Amino acid sequence: MNSTFLTLKRRHMVLAAAGALLATAAQAQPEAYPSKPxxxxxxxxxxxxxxxxxxxxxxxxxxxxxxxxxxxxxxxxxxxxxxxxxxxxxxxxxxxxxxxxxxxxxxxxxxxxxxxxxxxxxxxxxxxxxxPFLLAVAADSKFKTVADVVAAAKAEPGKVSYGSWGVGSPGHLGGEELQMRTGTEMQHVPYREVSQLFTSVGSGDVSWSFGTLPSSQGPYKAGKLRYIAIAAPKRIPQMPDVPTMAEAGGPAMDVNxxxxxxxxxxxxxxxxxxxxxxxxxxxxxxxxxxxxxxxxxxxxxxxxxxxxxxxxxxxxxxxxxxxxxxxxxx
Structure with a gap:
């Protein structure tokens, strides 16, 4: 067996080993995400x-x-x-x-x-x-500002009611935060459906509620609701005339x-x-x-x-x- 044959044999072995390594590496590479629905x-x-x-x-x-x-x-x-x-x-x-x-x-x-x-x-x-969340009241509500809501709650503890779309929702916990910050006690009324909640706010069955713009826009556009504040550090461009909670006489709150x-x-x-x-x-x-x-x-x-x-x-x-x-x- 001459040296040339041995050299070629070694070269083939090296190439085969390298090919095997490349194949193994390719198999080990994860598929690019996502490769399925x-x-x-x-x-x-x-x-x-x-x-x-x-x-x-x-x-x-x-x-x-x-x-x-x-x-x-x-x-x-x-x-x-x-x-x-x-x-x-x-x-x-x-x-x-x-x-x-x-x-x-x-x-x-x-x-x-x-x-x-x-x-x-x-x-x-x-x-x-x-x-962000806005504080909504009925269009004909006596409450014009957050200060009005707080004053009424202080005058008659437990008489002012607020609604939310469920216990533990942002609307509920935001109401609890308002009470904590103002030293008031209000009655929480949870609803199963957001639509029922804002129908009740619009009819005066509950005094007020926090709500997002999309969840409350139907009754608002129908003239049933009025926004008296936004619970955010600054006003929003969609409702530039609605003051912040602090501007409306309440505590500076960020409910979102x-x-x-x-x-x-x-x-x-x-x-x-x-x-x-x-x-x-x-x-x-x-x-x-x-x-x-x-x-x-x-x-x-x-x-x-x-x-x-x-x-x-x-x-x-x-x-x-x-x-x-x-x-x-x-």
């Missing part, structure tokens, strides 16, 4: 503001990813119906969940016996928007809710970052921004870490408010 569950009902935004954003993501993005509504149960549908899914980014800040920050205080902490079960993945996408805990950072970046790109598109403007939704550029920090800050406030009145959903 993505399902986003939501705790919100069809037709709600968060649902409308999610469907717009899902259409954008479907085009960006070249994959179907399905939306599954699972409202009810304080958010647990949607949560239970997602929490045991793989942490691979193919099943996401739309929640709001109250699902993240209030549920642990409202359901203490469950020993459930949302952000120990899910990873924050992308921010969608934040919405932010809406996010989360994933089962353990989502790879690269997948999380891709989802976050692609959602931000979708939200920035003109038609989505136009919808945001209609709803008075605020665009945010929060990272996943910032979502966690903001949720922790809300959790501290909600913990204090729920302890104050022993508020529970159990």
């Amino acid at each position: 993505v399902t986003i569950f939501t705790a919100f009902a069809p037709g709600s503001g968060p649902d409308a935004v999610l469907r717009l954003v899902s259409e954008k993501l479907s085009k960006t990813w070249n994959q179907r993005v399905l939306v599954e509504n699972r409202p009810g149960g304080g958010g647990f119906i949607a949560i239970d549908a997602v929490k045991t899914k793989p942490a691979d980014g193919y099943t996401l969940l739309q929640l709001d800040s109250e699902h993240l920050a209030a549920l642990p205080h409202l359901y203490k016996s469950r020993n459930f902490e949302t952000l120990k079960t899910f990873d924050p993945t992308a921010i969608l928007f934040r919405t 809710s932010f809406v996010v996408l989360v994933a089962p805990r353990g989502l790879p950072a690269a997948v999380r970052d891709k989802i976050g970046a692609d959602v931000a790109k979708a939200v920035a598109e003109p038609d989505v921004q136009a919808r945001f403007n209609t709803f008075a939704f605020e665009t945010l550029n929060w990272s996943a870490e910032e979502i966690g920090r903001q949720a922790a800050a809300k959790s501290k406030i909600y913990g204090e408010l729920t302890r104050r009145k022993n508020i529970s959903l159990e």
Whole structure:
């Protein structure tokens, strides 16, 4: 066997080994995300503001990813119906969940016996928007300012009523915060449906309620409601004549809710970052921004870490408010 033959044989062996290594490396490379359809569950009902935004954003993501993005509504149960549908899914980014800040920050205080902490079960993945709340009264209400509401509540403790769309909702907890800050006692009246709530406010069955622009615009445009303040640091362009709580003689309050996408805990950072970046790109598109403007939704550029920090800050406030009145959903 001559040296030339041996050299060629060694060269073939080296090339074969290199080919095997390349094949193994190629097999080890994860598929680019997403390589199959993505399902986003939501705790919100069809037709709600968060649902409308999610469907717009899902259409954008479907085009960006070249994959179907399905939306599954699972409202009810304080958010647990949607949560239970997602929490045991793989942490691979193919099943996401739309929640709001109250699902993240209030549920642990409202359901203490469950020993459930949302952000120990899910990873924050992308921010969608934040919405402010306005204080609404009947169009013919005697209350013209927040100072009027507070004065009436102080004059007759427990007589002034306020409504919300459920125990533990931002409207309920915002009302508790107003009482805490003003040293008043008011009667909370929870409703099952947002439409029923604002019908009752408009007819004077309850004295007032916090509400978002999209949830209360129907009765407002029909002349049944009047906004006397916005619970935010500054006025909003959609309602420039509505003063802030502080300008209307009340405490400086910031009652808001932010809406996010989360994933089962353990989502790879690269997948999380891709989802976050692609959602931000979708939200920035003109038609989505136009919808945001209609709803008075605020665009945010929060990272996943910032979502966690903001949720922790809300959790501290909600913990204090729920302890104050022993508020529970159990």
